[in-house]
Amino acid sequence: xxxxxxxxxxxxxxxxxxxxxxxxxxxxxxxxxxxxxxxxxxxxxxxxxxxxxxxxxxxxxxxxxxxxxxxxxxxxxxxxxxxxxx
Amino acid sequence: xxxxxxxxxxxxxxxxxxxxxxxxxxxxxxxxxxxxxxxxxxxxxxxxxxxxxxxxxxxxxxxxxxxxxxxxxxxxxxxxxxxxxxxxxxxxxxxxxxxxxxxxxxxxxxxxxxxxxxxxxxxxxxxxxxxxxxxxxxxxxxxxxxxxxxxxxxxxxxxxxxxxxxxxxxxxxxxxxxxxxxxxxxxxxxxxxxxxxxxxxxxxxxxxxxxxxxxxxxxxxxxxxxxxxxxxxxxxxxxxxxxxxxxxxxxxxxxxxxxxxxxxxxxxxxxxxxxxxxxxxxxxxxxxxxxxxxxxxxxxxxxxxxxxxxxxxxxxxxxxxxxxxxxxxxxxxxxxxxxxxxxxxxxxxxxxxxxxxxxxxxxxxxxxxxxxxxxxxxxxxxxxxxxxxxxxxxxxxxxxxxxxxx
Numbered sequence: 040x041x042x043x044x045x046x047x048x049x050x051x052x053x054x055x056x057x058x059x060x061x062x063x064x065x066x067x068x069x070x071x072x073x074x075x076x077x078x079x080x081x082x083x084x085x086x087x088x089x090x091x092x093x094x095x096x097x098x099x100x101x102x103x104x105x106x107x108x109x110x111x112x113x114x115x116x117x118x119x120x121x122x123x124x125x
Numbered sequence: 126x127x128x129x130x131x132x133x134x135x136x137x138x139x140x141x142x143x144x145x146x147x148x149x150x151x152x153x154x155x156x157x158x159x160x161x162x163x164x165x166x167x168x169x170x171x172x173x174x175x176x177x178x179x180x181x182x183x184x185x186x187x188x189x190x191x192x193x194x195x196x197x198x199x200x201x202x203x204x205x206x207x208x209x210x211x212x213x214x215x216x217x218x219x220x221x222x223x224x225x226x227x228x229x230x231x232x233x234x235x236x237x238x239x240x241x242x243x244x245x246x247x248x249x250x251x252x253x254x255x256x257x258x259x260x261x262x263x264x265x266x267x268x269x270x271x272x273x274x275x276x277x278x279x280x281x282x283x284x285x286x287x288x289x290x291x292x293x294x295x296x297x298x299x300x301x302x303x304x305x306x307x308x309x310x311x312x313x314x315x316x317x318x319x320x321x322x323x324x325x326x327x328x329x330x331x332x333x334x335x336x337x338x339x340x341x342x343x344x345x346x347x348x349x350x351x352x353x354x355x356x357x358x359x360x361x362x363x364x365x366x367x368x369x370x371x372x373x374x375x376x377x378x379x380x381x382x383x384x385x386x387x388x389x390x391x392x393x394x395x396x397x398x399x400x401x402x403x404x405x406x407x408x409x410x411x412x413x414x415x416x417x418x419x420x421x422x423x424x425x426x427x428x429x430x431x432x433x434x435x436x437x438x439x440x441x442x443x444x445x446x447x448x449x450x451x452x453x454x455x456x457x458x459x460x461x462x463x464x465x466x467x468x469x470x471x472x473x474x475x476x477x478x479x480x481x482x483x484x485x486x487x488x489x490x491x492x493x494x495x496x497x498x499x500x501x502x503x504x505x506x507x508x509x510x511x512x513x514x515x516x517x518x519x520x521x522x523x524x525x526x527x528x529x530x531x
Contacts, residue, residue, distance in 0.1 A: 058191065059187070059191050076192075078192070080195075080255045080256070080259075083254070083255050084254040084255055084256055087251070087252060087253070087254050088254075090251065091252060098251075
């Protein structure tokens with residue numbers, strides 16, 4: 040099963056590539072909208088790239104209102120990965 | 126015609142194979158510099174006979190904010206840079222209220238389309254991102270530049286292949302003259318893909334006998350020409366009513382005197398002399414001037430066999446043998462939807478410098494072409510009025526007249 044560290048590493052890699060973030064911006068407490076500046080169009084594209092990265096379907100359960108920070112995002116993917124594995 | 130219906134040009138912006146900016150365009154043209162090169166993708170396709178293109182030098186565009194750039198393919202970026210330059214020259218840091226914007230392209234980004242097609246073929250449509258779609262709508266560059274520069278007047282994207290740039294200048298001219306807007310950005314943009322070369326190659330319209338000497342690949346009017354060289358870029362001009370320009374106290378670069386357009390319904394790909402002649406006469410009538418008042422015809426002349434013959438024969442019929450004529454496709458290649466507006470910018474510079482640029486690579490005019498005065502070396506001469514022609518596959522023709530400020 041994929042570890043949380045690996046989820047964080049791969050998520051950050053995908054976000055850096057897609058949204059041109061610097062590594063130091065991607066701290067767990069960073070808020071996707073307010074700190075990282077992602078808007079609704081970015082949120083859709085973020086789901087697309089993360090789905091490809093992890094080979095899972097995020098778009099049905101994904102809700103930007105409940106996923107505020109990067110840490111929330113890591114949690115969401117981790118939970119989904121566990122469900123996927125089970 | 127009063128000052129509110131007289132249309133003038135007060136700003137210009139360009140991205141060309143010579144690089145970004147009007148200055149680089151003018152320097153490259155004036156020096157007769159080479160911007161054509163072999164294209165590796167074409168070299169690998171044995172069935173495609175042309176191997177040469179002209180492209181905008183590779184540049185890192187990350188200085189443009191990501192949220193602006195995400196909706197832009199390369200042609201959108203070219204348009205953004207050209208629009209900024211034109212606005213600045215017209216004296217604006219930000220777009221004025223209710224600015225009109227008239228711009229289009231021949232096709233939208235083939236590169237992005239091919240990426241989308243690969244998702245479709247692989248049954249992976251879930252990989253489509255919003256930014257992909259925002260980049261390949263027919264009016265994507267127009268919309269993206271409006272969003273980026275807060276252009277809030279009417280934005281319309283006329284798309285007529287190789288005539289797109291000049292058609293949109295005509296639309297801008299008519300929009301100002303009609304009172305729809307008092308100011309407008311207008312022109313065309315295009316990005317190169319080897320598919321463009323391949324398509325024109327199938328139609329036997331490309332340069333094929335100078336692949337080992339790219340600089341000489343495009344030879345408008347020359348007896349040894351075989352066709353065009355595909356290119357890319359963007360040209361935008363800022364037009365406004367003379368009343369607006371005078372009220373703002375900005376320098377007037379040129380006056381737009383007249384515009385005309387017609388459609389050849391006999392053939393999609395072969396222009397008829399008769400229709401081209403009618404187009405040029407229509408522009409003269411629109412400007413209320415006689416053929417003798419035109420000092421130069423900056424021809425569409427892409428270097429194809431049939432096109433150059435039809436245009437110069439038509440020009441001779443309209444203007445007579447003393448007409449001075451040039452084409453800038455020998456320098457730039459055919460920038461497609463951008464060609465009419467990019468070359469119009471060069472015409473404004475020629476008016477300012479009182480200098481006619483020669484047709485690059487023209488050594489011996491084709492005896493089948495019209496009897497006119499082919500300019501083959503830089504010529505300093507009194508230059509007041511220039512006619513610019515653009516003709517598109519599909520039969521869409523247009524001619525525009527510009528005059529040096531009085």
